[in-house]
Amino acid sequence: MADVRRLVLDVLKPHDPPLVAFTADVADTESVEAISGSLIELDKEVQNVKLTLEGSSLDYDAVEAAVEDLGGTIHSVDEVAFGDYIVEERLTLQDG
Template identity: 35%
Template sequence: MADKIKIIVLDILKPHKPDIIEFGLLIEKSRGVKCVNMSVYAVDEKTESVKLAIEGPDLDYKKIKKTIEDHGAVIHSIDKAVIGESRIINAPDLK
C-alpha cells in the first residue's frame, strides 16, 4: 500500500465543451480512479476554471494529465496531494 497516490486536487482551465459532467466521465475511466469531484469557480466567454479532485487506491497522474490535455484543458497547478494512506492529517489548531 506504501507510496501510492490517493488524492489529487488540480486547478484546471477548460473550454466549455466537453462540460464538467462529460469531462468527469472521461477522467473517471483512467486506471485506478474511483471518484471524481468537479467544481466550477470562474466562468469566462470561452473557458471555465475548475477545481478537480480525484480519488483512488493508486492514481496514475501521467495518464490523468494526458486525459485532461487531450480534451483541450490545461492544468494550472497541482494544488493538493495525499500520498500513502488515504487520510486527511489533523494538525493541532491551538489559539
Template identity: 65%
Template sequence: MAQIRRLVVDVLKPHEPPVLAFTQQVGDAESIAGINATLLELDKEVQNVKLTIEGEAIDYDAIEALIEDAGGTIHSVDQVVCGEYIVENAPTPQD
C-alpha cells in the same frame, strides 16, 4: 515510492465538453475511485475547474493525458496525498 491517494488539480478547459462530460471522461481513468469537479470561474473562452481525485494508486500521467485529450490543461497541482491512507489537513493558527 508512495502511491498517490488524493490529487487536487486546477484545470483550465474550454466550454466544450461541458463540465459533466469532462468529469466523466477523466473519471474513466482506471486509477480513479472517485472524482469531484467544482466550477471555480467562468469566462468568455474557458472554464476554471477544480478536480479532486481519489484512488488507491492514482496515475498522474494518465490523468494529465485524459485532461489534455478533453481539451484542458492542468494549471496547478494544489494538493497531493500519498501513503497508506489519506491524511486530512490539520488546522493551524494561521488558518
C-alpha cells in the same frame, strides 16, 4: 514509490465538452475510484474547474493526459496525498 491517494487539481478547460462530460472522461481514467468536478469560474473562452480525485493508487500522468486530451490544462496541483491512509491537512497558527 508511494501511492497517490488524492489529487486536487485546478484546471482550465474549454466550454466544450461541458463539465459533466469532461469530468466523466477523466473519471474513466484507470486508477480513478471517485472524482468530483466543481465550477470555480466561467469566462468567455474558458472554464476554471476544480477536480478532486481519489484512488488507491492514482496515475497522475494518465490523469494529466486525460485532461489534455479533452483540451484542458492543469493550472496547478493544489493538493496531493500519499500513503497508507490520507492525512487531512489541518490549519495551524501559521495559516492565519
